[in-house]
Amino acid sequence: MAFANFTKTELKNLFKKPATEKYPEGPATFKDATRGHIANNMDTCVLCSVCQMRCPTGAITVDRKAQTWTIRPFSCIQCRRCVDNCPKKSLSMEIEYTKPDVEKSQMVFELSEKQKAMLAEQARQAAERVAAAMEERKKAASAKQAKEDPKK
């Protein structure tokens, strides 16, 4: 019967479970591949700022002086470009969406103690190398001078 076309479907729906999830009451489900939010493992991050350069919206700020890595989750468009380009694989895409907020907050990650020590060690070694190189150059210069001017 033409008039009862949709009535059958409607009656069936009446006795079925809801098609939607009751979200605030129960947990939301995500797929394994869902692009939710960006997380950074501060035990492996070296603050190289590749992510900052690659981010199309400029949501990531790397501060080397303060040794922090900051993301503004409400500017992030979840494109995964930083994750794909991370040389240390410290960035990852988590499946949960960013939590709702009343203001456009920032998420600041501070470098872990281990990484801080590692970076400090690297900086010290680099400074040593520079100092050694300077010393070498000075020596070479004075030797050269001595050769040119043997009478002195």
Added chain:
Amino acid sequence: MLENTEEIELIGLLNKIKEMKTDGSRIVQICATKIGSSYELLYTFGIDYDIKHVKVKTEPGEHVPSITDIFPAAYLYENEIHDLFGIAIDGINHDYKGKLYRTPVEAPFG
């Protein structure tokens, strides 16, 4: 390079478009590109899946004739070019007089 493209002078535009109409083409799109200080208008026509392009160069300040007498459906494209690039197009059948895109900057692409 673009296939099936014919570069013509502005003065011969309407004749060329009339030729297209008698061939039974439909209007596919019109777009402008800024190249240096001049503009390049690209008219695209099609019969079924065959696409043909007509390219016209214009200088700023030059007036371009409207093709809406021949293809009445082209009015949106011509108004768009006028609003975004500031190219003067004369005799559009539905002239929005710069009110199609209400941009704060006049001719933002030009």
Added chain:
Amino acid sequence: MAAKRSVIPFGPQHPVLPEPIHIDLVTEDEKVIEAIPSIGFVHRGLEHLVTKKDFGEMVYVAERICGICSFGHGYGYVDAIEHIMNIEPTNRAKYIRTLLFELSRMHSHILWLGLMADAFGFESLFMETWKYREKVLDMLEAATGGRVIFSIMRIGGLRKDVPDEVLQGFLPGLDEIEEGIKACEKAFLSDPAVLSRLKGVGYLSKEDAIDLGCEGPFLRASGVARDNRTSGYAAYGDMDFEVITSDDGDSYGRCYVRIQEIYQSAGIVRQCIEKMPKEGIYVPIKGFPNGEYMTIIEQPRGGACYYVHASGKKFIERMRVRTPTFANIPALAKTLQGCDVADVPILVVTIDPCISCTER
């Protein structure tokens, strides 16, 4: 006494309009004599961003031109650049692109069915159709990680592979969707109350449709069998599908064409999963694009043109997107002539207006 003419402004804010379009309706009694459309409420100047973002980054902007046909916009831009740079993506990349394209066509058409049901006041049918759209969105999310913006396109291929197990998991879902849409189809195409709102409303003849440059299901409902997928871009050359047309030329025909296209799309998705080749998904690119090209693809709403003019620099000089809605607006004004004022909302919805991508 001659009837008095009056002008009724319709839109940009109207309960039935998903997006802002304004139409001035010149009416005489209850009949529309003339309709003057105007757009320009959501112009964002995305085309101009191409001169400020490098050409690889621009893919993300192109995808965001529109939410519903986002995959097509990304595809059109990437395809134009690939032609300029002479890159041939791998077959697997082409197949996955085709599959995602068809899934987005399904979700767009089912969304339209819901909007249509809402426009003629059939709320439960609207909810029923969107239930099945949700299943398509779940598939897209499982494949790419995003529900409407996929961020999977990349010049030279794809950014992420979709595992075969995930693809195989789509098959039962596709059957379920087809079954559900079959139940809704009965309501759309044979319910007398619905028919009275659709049959004979907004007739557009074949000649007018071609003359006014219509595109997509709107054109095919007037009996013109033109579908850019038959030109065989991506992997469409290997797929077996029909171009759906209807000779009705009215709102009923447009409904019919879109419903049948959902089944065709589901068929193409199945073929893609079955024939999916095993190989890499990305071809590295070198240098910057130099040249110009125009790609024409079939979006859910009709044929869309992507024109790219590059001059061998990091930034492209011009990208132009001609969306199907832009081409359909003059024809919409034509169909509105002579209709009742009460039918205007339905007729505006039948072209499947996507004003955000029209204005970019």
